[in-house]
Amino acid sequence: MFFPLTLLLSLLVLTSLSAALPFSPPTVESQSVVSSPHLLLLGCPSMKIRCVKDSIWPSGIVGDIGTKEFVWIAPRCQQADAPGNTIECNETFEECEGRCEAYAPIPF
Incomplete structure (x- = not known):
């Protein structure tokens, strides 16, 4: 029961972050300076x-x-x-x- 709840909460956090933050996929030059690894997943x-x-x-x-x-x-x-x-x-x-x-x- 713990794993599905954790997964659900993680999805809610990612969804709210992606809706709140403007996002453009990182370019080759900027990939090294991206500090949040989850942002790379949203490209x-x-x-x-x-x-x-x-x-x-x-x-x-x-x-x-x-x-x-x-x-x-x-x-x-x-x-x-x-x-x-x-x-x-x-x-x-x-x-x-x-x-x-x-x-x-x-x-x-």
């Missing part, structure tokens, strides 16, 4: 953005617009510019007919 990788027509995953995938930046918004990494990525999808693929959305690798 988000860049990921491929897929364009999905009519929100039908995965059969509605019409293509991708390349790798885009993601940011930590508790409780997970999310697209840094989801509206801009959706606009780019609809401008890039004619078959979208204005009904595509930008999805990350896992659409939830």
Whole structure:
């Protein structure tokens, strides 16, 4: 019973810290000066953005617009510019007919 409670409290602390502190992933130059190790865990990788027509995953995938930046918004990494990525999808693929959305690798 002690372990699940400790894990839950740790997650609550990390979530509240990430919501309270503005965070940008450390760069190569600044990695050596990061004093809190948990901040390194909150960095988000860049990921491929897929364009999905009519929100039908995965059969509605019409293509991708390349790798885009993601940011930590508790409780997970999310697209840094989801509206801009959706606009780019609809401008890039004619078959979208204005009904595509930008999805990350896992659409939830």
